[in-house]
Amino acid sequence: MLWVEKYRPKTLKDVVGEKKVVEKVIAWAKGWNANKKPLLLAGPPGTGKTSLALALANTLGWEAVELNASDQRNWQIIQRIVGEGAFNETISDEGEFLSSGEGKLKLIILDEVDNIHKKEDAGGEGALIRLIKRKPKQPLILIANEPYNLSAELRNLCEMIVFKRLNVRQVVKVLERICTAENIKADRRVLEAIAKNAGGDLRAAINDLQAIAEGRNELRLNDVVIAKRTQDTDVFKVMQKIFKSYNPAVYNEAMLLDESPEDFIDWIDENLPLEYDGNDLFKGYLVLSRADMFLGRVRKRQFYRLWKYASYLVTVGVQQVKSEKKGGWTRYRRPSRWQMLFYTRSKREKLKKVLAKISKYSHLSTKKALAEMFFTVRFLLVNEEIEKAAKIAAFYDFSVEDLNFLVGEERAKDLVDFIEKHGLHRVDESVDTVNAFGSFEGPIRSDIALEVTRVKSEIEDEFEDKIEEAKMKENEKEKAVERRKKKRRKSKESKDLTLDFFS
Structure with missing residues (x-):
């Protein structure tokens, strides 16, 4: 364990x-x-x-x-x-x-x-x-x-x-308690070395202690053979060193970030105007544009060895173009582009959900639902009177989230209130159409039922006429086939008589 x-x-x-x-x-x-x-x-x-x-x-x-x-x-x-x-x-x-x-x-x-x-x-x-x-x-x-x-x-x-990282003393205290419980005699210098290497990560320190103590009852300093842990570097601290110092070692710190060059360039792009202005700002964006060219070649040709050149320009390149050392404290921002991408992805997910319902209940593919029905349905939900719009919303079984996406929160609230008040809901398509529309309550119920009955009757009459017409055509075909058979039989009989005469 x-x-x-x-x-x-x-x-x-x-x-x-x-x-x-x-x-x-x-x-x-x-x-x-x-x-x-x-x-x-x-x-x-x-x-x-x-x-x-x-x-x-x-x-x-x-x-x-x-x-x-x-x-x-x-x-x-x-x-x-x-x-x-x-x-x-x-x-x-x-x-x-x-x-x-x-x-x-x-x-x-x-x-x-x-x-x-x-x-x-x-x-x-x-x-x-x-x-x-x-x-x-x-x-x-x-x-x-x-x-x-x-x-x-x-x-x-x-x-x-x-929460802040734990200090060495706090981590050592926990490690000592664990060693006592496991009956392990440990040199305090061993525990301090483990704690310092963990960098305030208590979980990492305990894992290292367990790995070293495996099969041992006593720990000495020469037993400590652990790899140097790479500490998580804060992106805000790295940006602070880029914008406010001239130390080129910031490139090495940027390499420790859990950020790809494509992500880190967004951080610099967002916060560059907060630190630089005038000619410094122009030079900073000029360097970023060069870095972006390298990233473009990586995306196009998969030459990932070019990442190091892009990273050097984004860090040391931007750092060295400023005319003077900056001071003070600046509140850095997260890339606004990420928020935009998140918002558009969220919108796409909501659109997919709505299109799935439109395609299901209109018996269309998702592609056709988007091209032929989506904008019409949204227009009707927004512009039709509340009764008809609520009927459409109930027909497609739109949720509150769907309606918020389609018509906005205010209109969606009105539609949801009307649907709940009048008990409108989607019905099973396997039941009779008249009864299905009859399940909608309110003043529109009888009109809908009558209209559906009329349309249904017309369809049935038209269908019966077509059946009768098809039967008549089939009978005529059968009579024509019978006439041709009789004609062939008569022709054969006459030929037989002629052969008998000459024989």
């Missing part, structure tokens, strides 16, 4: 970290009600965010439901698991009914929420935002390594608490 799990804190007393952070989390939990914001725990990996959330649940006697990065978290999963869990009561593992009214709550933990924008998690963030806006009765904790990868809307809906 991994020591990381074996020695995970069971209660808040076992948690290692800043006292102020723990106190804030406890105050949030004790004052929880449906009007409070969910908690967003943000900070580098290995700083105890998940352990603190689980320890909180154990200390207060709450049930814990955890959804982590290994789980798929698209909008359906968020709605089904997180949504239902956040608004419903629960039963404990022992079968006891837990009532939120009696303070027996269920803590929902959504780990690594900053990775929820992946393709397989499409629509997950939007579903989470809608869920939080509905004011869940159960407490919700979101955990993120990079909180600014989340949208500003989601961050503003949460109360954010930032």
Whole structure:
């Protein structure tokens, strides 16, 4: 068993970290009600965010439901698991009914929420935002390594608490406790070396300790053979060194970032006008354009060795063109282009969802639904009177989210209110058409039923006429065939008589 799990804190007393952070989390939990914001725990990996959330649940006697990065978290999963869990009561593992009214709550933990924008998690963030806006009765904790990868809307809906990396003394204290529990005699210098190498990541330090202690009862300094861990470099610190210094070593630090050159050039492009102006700004963008040419060749020809030239221009190139050293503090921004791409991707997902319903109920392909029906349906929903528009919305079984996308929130609310008030809904196509339209209530019901009856009667009459016409044609064909057979028989008989005469 991994020591990381074996020695995970069971209660808040076992948690290692800043006292102020723990106190804030406890105050949030004790004052929880449906009007409070969910908690967003943000900070580098290995700083105890998940352990603190689980320890909180154990200390207060709450049930814990955890959804982590290994789980798929698209909008359906968020709605089904997180949504239902956040608004419903629960039963404990022992079968006891837990009532939120009696303070027996269920803590929902959504780990690594900053990775929820992946393709397989499409629509997950939007579903989470809608869920939080509905004011869940159960407490919700979101955990993120990079909180600014989340949208500003989601961050503003949460109360954010930032975790800092642990210092060497705190990490050594935990390692000593583990060695005592495992009956391992360890030189303090060994534990300090492990702690320094981990760089404030307690999880990494415990894993290193377990790897070194495997098969040993005593640890000496010469037993420590561990690779130097590469620390996560903050993109904001790298930009600060680019814009405010002349040290070319920033190139090496940029190589440690978890950002590709295509992503990092967006960071520099967004924040360059905040630091440079005039001729410096012109030169900075000139260097960025050269770097972008290298990136273009990489995309076109797959020559990834050109990345290093693009990275050097983006870092050292931009750094060296400024005429003077910059000072002060600047608030850097995330690339606005990313927000635009996220927004357009979200729109595409919503469009696909709407087109799927139009193509299904109009019996068209998705391509035809977009070309022939989508804009017509949207026009009718926006411009028709509320009764007819609501009827169309019910026919295509559009959800509130679909209507918000098609007509805007205000019009969507009017349509949804009318549909709910008059009980409009989509009916099974297998039932009779007249009865199907009859299921719509309200003043339009009788008119629709009469119109459908009339159209149905006309179709049936026309169909019967065609059947009669086809029967007549078939009878005429049969008579013609019979006449030809008789004619052939008579011709054969006459030939036989002639042969008999001459024989």
